[in-house]
Amino acid sequence: MTEERITEVETPSGNTHTHTTVVTDGEPRRSGGAGWGLVIVLLVLGAIAVFAFMQMSGSEAAKDNAVADAANSVGDAAGQVGDAAQDAADNLSN
Numbered sequence: 001m002t003e004e005r006i007t008e009v010e011t012p013s014g015n016t017h018t019h020t021t022v023v024t025d026g027e028p029r030r031s032g033g034a035g036w037g038l039v040i041v042l043l044v045l046g047a048i049a050v051f052a053f054m055q056m057s058g059s060e061a062a063k064d065n066a067v068a069d070a071a072n073s074v075g076d077a078a079g080q081v082g083d084a085a086q087d088a089a090d091n092l093s094n
Contacts, residue, residue: 005021
């Protein structure tokens with residue numbers, strides 16, 4: 001409900017001043033977009049945090065796989081050196 005109040009004041013010198021006041025009751029005030037903006041900002045920050053965490057986890061797994069592959073390569077090379085030493089020993093004994 002909206003109500004308009006008009007007040008007239010007359011000064012002793014004869015001047016008249018009019019003041020209008022609008023009063024609104026019963027209608028809820030609507031908020032601006034600040035609430036929605038805050039929700040959107042929080043969602044974007046959450047998505048960035050998840051993405052960064054996933055990238056760090058992926059790089060750790062890649063590093064672990066690279067270390068395991070390198071260890072396997074070293075093991076294979078050691079086996080080849082052992083085989084070559086055995087062949088050399090067999091050739092010397094013949």
